[in-house]
Amino acid sequence: MLAFTKNGAFVGIDNFVKVFADYRFWPAVQHVALFVAIWLVSLTLLVVLLALLVHAIRVRWLSSVSRFLFYIPGALAGASSVMLWLFLLDPAVSPVAGILQLFGFETFVQTVSIDNLPVIFTLIAFWAGAGGWIIIMYGALNNIPVEVMEAARIDGAGPIGTAWHIQIPLMRKWISYMAVMSLAAGTQLFVEPRVLSQASKGVVPPDYSLNQLAYLFAFRQNDFNGSAAISLLLLVVAAGLSALFVFRGGLFERE
Template sequence: MRLTTVPARRGSGERAPGPRSGLSGRAGYLFVSGYTVLLIAFGVLPAAYALWLALSNSRHQLVGLGNFTRTFADYRFASALGNVLLYVTVWLVSLTVLVLAAALMLHGRMPRTGKVLRFVYYVPGALAGAASVVLWLIMLDPAVSPAGFLLRAMGQDSLPTVILPEHLPVVFAVIAFWTGAGGWIIVMYGALNNIPAELLEAARMDGAGVLQTVLRIQLPMLRKWITYMVILAFAGGTQLFVEPQLVTTASQRMVADSWSLNQLSLQYAFQADDFNGAAALSVDLLLIGVIAAAAVVFRGGLFERD
C-alpha cells in the first residue's frame, strides 16, 4: 500500500508561497519608483529648501522662528488667514453636501440620463483655473451676464457690488465648485456602484426607505472616499491664489492684493524681496495642510482595512 502525506491546511489568512510572489513584489516597487522619484524631486526637496529658507535669513544664518513671528505680526496675515479659512469652510461644506446629493441622485434616480449627466458634470473641469475665473467675471457682471436679471433682482447692479470683499468667500466657493465638483461626482458615483446590489436589495426587503438606505448603508460605505475628497479639497483650498489675484486685477485693486496667504507670500517674495518671509508663509500653509490631513485620515479611517 502506498502512503501519501496530506499537507496541513493553511489558515484562511495565509497564502501558499509561489514562485511569482518575489517577481510581483519587485514589479510593485518598479511601478511606484517613478512616482517616488518625482515626489522627492518636486515635493520633498522643495519643501526642505523652503523650511531652510524659513529658518534662516538672507545671509544664510539660522534665525530660528524669527521669520514666522515676523510674518505673524504683519497686519495683513490675520486677515488673509481668516479669508482663506472662511472660504475653505464654505467650499468644503458645499462640496461635500452637493457632490454626495448629485451622486446619489445620479445613481438611484436618473438611470436613463446618467451618461449624459456624467459628461455634463465633467465638462467644467476641462477649463483651467484662470479661464474659469475670467468666465465667471463675465457671468457675475450684471451688465453683460446672461443671468444679469437674476443678479439685479438680488440687488447687485454692477460687478464691484458683486465682488465686495465680504462676498468673495462665497463667490470663490461657487467658482471652485463649478470647476472641481464634476470629477468628484463621477468618483462618488463609481464608489456607489461598488456597493453590492444584494445589500441594497436586502435593505429594501427589510423595509428601509430611501433616506434610511442612504444614511445607514451608502454614506457609511462611502466614508473613505469622502475622507479622500475632503483632504484633497482642503489642500487645494488653502492654496487659493489664481481667483483672488484675477479678481484683484479686474476690480482695479478694489480687492486687496493680499486677500489670501498665497497672495501675501507673493508680496513678500517679489515686492519686498523677502524670500525668507515668503518661505515662512509657505511652510505655514504646509503645516496647516499636513495637520488637517492627519486629523481627517485618523478620524475617517482612510487606511483601515474593512
C-alpha cells in the same frame, strides 16, 4: 530651510515673528479659513447628494448624460475658468444680471465686495471641481455589492433610508478622501483672487489669500524668507487638518 534663515544666516523664528506682525497676515488667514469652511461643507453635502441622485436614476442615457454634463466645467482649468466668471459677475454684461440684481448688486464693484468673496470663490471652485468628485462618488456607489442593497430593500428601507444607513457609511472613506484633497487645494487659494484682483483694478485686494501674501513677500518685497515662512505655516495647518480627516474618516483602515 529658507523659512529659518535671512541672507544665508540662521535666524530661528524671526521670519515667523515678522510674518505674524504683518498687517496683512491675520485678515488673509480669516479669508482663507472662511472660504475653506464654506467650501468644504457645501462641497461634501452637494457632491454626495448629487452622486446619490445620479446613481438613483434608472434611465441609462439620462444617467450618463448627467455625469457628462457635471464633468464638462472641470475641463476648463484655473485662470481661464475665472475669466469666464468675470463676465458672469459683472452686472453690466452678465447673462445672469437679473439674479445679481435680485441680491442688490448693480455694479461689478458691489458684486465683488470683500464679504461676498468666500461665496463667489466657493461657486467658482464648486463649478470647476465638483463634477470630477461626483463621478468618483458614483464609482464608489457602484462598488457597493448588489446583495447589500437588495437586502436593505427587502428589509423595507426606502431610497432615503438606504442612502443614510447603507450608502453614506460605505462611502465614508471616499468622502474623507475628497475632503483631504479639497482642503489641500482650498488652502492654496491663489488664482481666483489674483485674477479678480487684476480685473477689479484692486477692489479685490492683491493680498486676499495667504498664498497671494507669500507671492507678494517673494516678488514685491524680494523677501523669499518671509514667503517661505508663510508657505511652511500653510503646510503645517493643512497637514494637521488633513490628519484629522484621515483618522476620523478611517481612510487607511482595512476591513
